[in-house]
Amino acid sequence: MNIINSILWDNDLAEVRVQKSGQVDILYSCVKQGYDGQGNISSDPLFIGPENGNYHLQNTSPCLGAGTSDNAPSTDIEGNIRPNPAGSNPDIGAYESDLARPQIPIPEISLSPESLFFKSTLPDLPDEQEIFITNSGIGELIWRAEDNVDWLTLVHAGDELKVSVNQALSAGTYNGTISIISDNASNSPQIVLVELILEPEPPALFITLISPNGGEEWITGSAREIIWEYADEVKLVTLAYSLDSGNSYLDLIVLNSANTGSYQWQVPDIESSTVRIKIIGSDALGLPLGVEDQSDADFAIAKEDRPPRPKTISGIIKAQDGSTPKGDMEIRAYIKDRPGDIIEYPPADFSKIFYDPNTGWYKIELDALQEGWTAGEVLRIEFTGGALEIELDDNPSQSGGEHTLPVELSEFSALYGRDGCLIKWETQSEDGNAGFFIYRSTRKHGPYIKMNSKIIPGAGNADEVREYKFLDEKTDPYVKIYFYYIEDVDFSGKRTKHEIIHAPLNPDISIFNLDPENGILGNIKKEFVPMVKEIPVLTNALFQNYPNPFNPETWIPYQLAKSANIKISIYDARGQFVHVLQAGYQNAGIYTAKDKAIYWDGKNSSSEQVGSGVYFYILQAGKFSASRRMLIIK
Structure with a gap:
């Protein structure tokens, strides 16, 4: 028996067993364990998928083109013509491929x-x-x-x-x-x-106040530029100022203003030498970024109406008899000015010139007089903005004496109600009195602000009693007490400050009657008429907290048209809950005074102090609801 072009692989026991005597010729076949015969091989035939019954040959199989055409069928088991391609040797096995020989295995x-x-x-x-x-x-x-x-x-x-x-x-x-x-x-x-x-690592968020940073003196009413440096992420800024060296920032300059690196500030009408400014940075939505800065040291705010300062002094002084005066000379300068202002010393070869706060006059001290100087001549003082001519006193020895007060007060009182504070004063006599200015503060030691921009005219010279009234309409009904003092000004410009009085809030006082023609300047003719009966509350209302800005405590005022359960919920700028303040059941009425308004200590529901930034408070009174925002600056 002859076997050709066959694959004998992975059978049980031997691949070829002859049970009876005889001879089996195996030619051009692939036998796993080998078998003598022409063209036989024993290499792995490399079936494509024998585990799935796929006995086709891979392209690298050694059986490709290794068979013989002698006595071999002309087609494979699938009817494909063999050999393929024509002229080549057929493949060993039941399936003919289209390759004449195996491909060389080359990875890629x-x-x-x-x-x-x-x-x-x-x-x-x-x-x-x-x-x-x-x-x-x-x-x-x-x-x-x-x-x-x-x-x-x-x-x-x-x-x-x-x-x-x-x-x-x-x-x-x-x-x-x-x-x-x-x-x-x-x-x-x-x-x-x-x-x-x-x-590169992005720069850390920052905001740095450049000016004012300590040591400056800014004039009230002037426009001054606040300057700072900042990171690009800072889109909005909040500015506030302190009058107590930065211990508290209760006065807001601007809230969430577009960040341009500077802000033009109209300096308020106050006087203080312990002013500082704080700046807080926020994102475009007004949410604080946690960056802030303040002035490194105190700067001052002073009155705006200081006189110009001299550059040079020229002129001649002689005694009336033509002789040279001996010793110091004192001259009176009839110019309007403010106490505390100082004219700078002229060059050393001239005399010293300074302001005497005790008398209100400018004084020139002559250490060495030159011949040819004559009393009664005009002393010319050159200023940067022009010239000021001062005529010397013909009798200088009489000019250094005591100066009597231009105004003698016999009464000074203040009555404070929700519609304002009525100031009353009487003068026993007046000597060259040009008029009065009223100053107010919430603290006895200041700072004080001027309440009337125009002078309240005085009587000039008078020996009889004169009565004056002034209504301060710019009061805050939530402030418990105000302090006032009067300053009189004579025709030479000399100012005299009188004693300080205080005006505690009287909640029963609500209405003042004024002379519509004279207004609040000058002598108010109609009497003050208090209203004892309280004005009825007609609507529910939620008012602005006070103080605002604050650190760390504040009071939230409101009024009720009818009785209701009261609570105030507080949220931060991101809308996250911070705290709830329960006031319980409240009768209809006004809850604006500190002993009636709702108090918040600046802590969250975990009794932790909250940070600087904008917060919202919402009043819930029955079906009534209202909200406002407040600002903490630390």
Whole structure:
């Protein structure tokens, strides 16, 4: 028996067993354990899928083109013509392929991705990335990876190459390569381009106040520029000022103004030497960013009406008889001015000139008089803005005496109600009195602000009793007490400050009657008429908290048209709940005084102090609801 072009593989026991005496010739066949005969081979036939019954041959099978056409069928088991291609030898096995001989197994490297891009912002490093290496050729692919930089780490894991950046370089762009190398692949090596971009660490959020930063003197009523530096993330700013060296910031300049690096501030009409400014940065929605700054030291705010300061002094002084005066001379300068203002010393070869606060006059001290100077001549003082001529006293020896007060007060009182504060005073006599200014403060020791922009005219010279009244309509009904003092001004410009009085709030007083023709300046003719009966409450209302801004406590006033259960809920600028204040059941009425308004100590529901920023408070009174916002500045 002859067997040709057959594959005998993976059978039980021997691939060929002859049970009876005889002879079996096996030619041009593939026998697993080998068999003598022409054209026989014993290599793995490389079936495509024998486990699935697929006995077709792979392209690298040794059985391809290894058979014979002698005494062999002209088609395979599927009816395909053999040999294929024509003129070649047929394949060993039941299935004919279209290859005349087996292909040589050559692997080929395929990469995904073919380049890597890393990017991060210092100090963070970028995440790890992977390269997948596959074989698009024939046979087994064996590969390795190498890089040409020291800032990459390569880890071989199966068909993957894990690539990571192993060190924080300085900010910049870096380039490198990774080579995928195989000793048997047809396209080795394959190059992977690597780019790394490390962006610089963003500057920390900041805001720095540049001016005023301590030591400046700003004049009341002037427009001064507040200047600061800032990070780009700061979109809005809040400014406030303190009159107690930064211990409390209760006076708001501007809330959530667009950040331009400066703000034009109209300096308020106050006097203080312990002023500081605080600035708070917020994002575009007005949410605080946690950055703020304040003046490093105190600066001053002073009155705006100071006189110009001299540059040079020129003129001649002689005694009336033409002789040279001996000793000091005192001269009176009939110019309007403010106590405390100082004219600078002229050059050393002239005499000293200064302001005497006891008498209200300017004084020139002559240490050495030159011949030719005559009393009664005009002394000319050159200022930066012009010239001022002062005529010397013909009798200087009489000018240094005591100066009597231009106004003698016999009565000074204040009555404070919800509609304002009525100031009353009487003068026993007046000597050259031009008029009065009224000053007010919430603290006995100030700072005080001037309440009337125009002088209240005085009587000039008078020996009889004169009565004056002034209504301060710019009062706050939530302030418990005000302090006042009167300043009289004579025709020479000399000012005299009188005693301080205080005006506590009387909640029963509500209405003042005034002379519509004279108003609040001058002598008010109609008497003050208090209303004892309280004005009825017609509507529910939620008022602005006071003080505002505040640190750390505040009071929230309201009024009720009818009785209701009262609570106030507080939220931060992000809308997150902070605290709830329960007032319980309240009767209809006004709850504005501190002993009636709702008190908040600036703490959240966990009894922790909250930070600086904008907060919202919502009043719930039965079906009535209203909200307002408040500002904490620390």
